[in-house]
Amino acid sequence: MKKILLCFILLIVLFGNSTTYAKDNLLKNGKSGLLMEIDSGKILFEKNKDEKMAVASMTKMMGLIIIMEKIESGEIELDDIVTASKNASGMGGSQIYLETGEEMTVRDLIKGITMASANDATVAMAEKVAGSEEKFVEMMNSKAKELGLKNTHFVNSTGLDENNHYSSSYDMAVIARELLTHDMILDFTSVYEDYLRVDSPNKFWLVNTNKIVC
Numbered sequence: 521m522k523k524i525l526l527c528f529i530l531l532i533v534l535f536g537n538s539t540t541y542a543k544d545n546l547l548k549n550g551k552s553g554l555l556m557e558i559d560s561g562k563i564l565f566e567k568n569k570d571e572k573m574a575v576a577s578m579t580k581m582m583g584l585i586i587i588m589e590k591i592e593s594g595e596i597e598l599d600d601i602v603t604a605s606k607n608a609s610g611m612g613g614s615q616i617y618l619e620t621g622e623e624m625t626v627r628d629l630i631k632g633i634t635m636a637s638a639n640d641a642t643v644a645m646a647e648k649v650a651g652s653e654e655k656f657v658e659m660m661n662s663k664a665k666e667l668g669l670k671n672t673h674f675v676n677s678t679g680l681d682e683n684n685h686y687s688s689s690y691d692m693a694v695i696a697r698e699l700l701t702h703d704m705i706l707d708f709t710s711v712y713e714d715y716l717r718v719d720s721p722n723k724f725w726l727v728n729t730n731k732i733v734c
Contacts, residue, residue, distance in 0.1 A: 554689040561697060569690040572671050577614070577637040578687070579679030581695045582660045583646060584633065588702035590649055591626070598627040602648045604640065611639040613680060616716060616724060618644060628716050634708040635726045639678040646677045653677050667694055709733070 547553040547567045555565040563569070590596045602625070604618040616632040618624070618640040626648065632641030646656035657674050664672045672695075675685040687695075699705055712733050716724040 552689045554693050556693040556697065558697060558700065561694075563690075566690070570671050570688050572686040572688055574681055574685065575679060575687045575692060576681075577679040578692055578695075579674060579677065579685070580633055580637060580642055581692070581699050582663060582674065583642060583656065583677050584630075584705060585663060585695070585699050585702070586656070586659050587626075587630065587645055587649060588699070588705060591704065592702065596626055596648065598625065598630075600626045600648070602626060602629055602644050604644050605647055607653070608640050608644040608647060611643050611678065613639045613678070615640040616726075624716070630708055631711075631714055631716065631726060634705070635711065635714065635728045637729055639680065642678050664691070664695075667698060669694060 552568040629641040632638035650656035669691040671688040675682040
């Protein structure tokens, strides 16, 4: 379990490319990054940890925290059915190709988010939880304040580039640690492959974008 947690943290909090985990070269070509010990929160390595940057799909970690909280509180259940809106199905970038009006369980949408970083699944869940993506983003920003984050502000739930949408490597590490307090998330993030629409002609193969999961 510790190995899985450590690999997960390494994947999601490091910015830029690196060919070695040796400390001197950990982020030789990267602008910002941070390595944090999971249990204690101790910082083992940092480079420009508070610099505000675009964080792309790492944004989805904050949304997943909120989704996990709603499941744990009983406000939503894994078997609940979500109907994809035109807004959700129209999202570009990484996706599971939801059709407007298509029904999918919360469980399968979370698979799409965690394994394929699917923007359409993310927006569908945002609308399920909060009624609209805008209200869901308000919840994300409120959670950021609750966690004491100083260099984070979200404009959307997906991480698609927009003005005033940013975080820092330190804040992302804090978000990652918070997400990992919800044990259920590992039921999704530790799976290498799975399928959606299994009993339909449009069976969809999911392969985890985390290449250290096998």
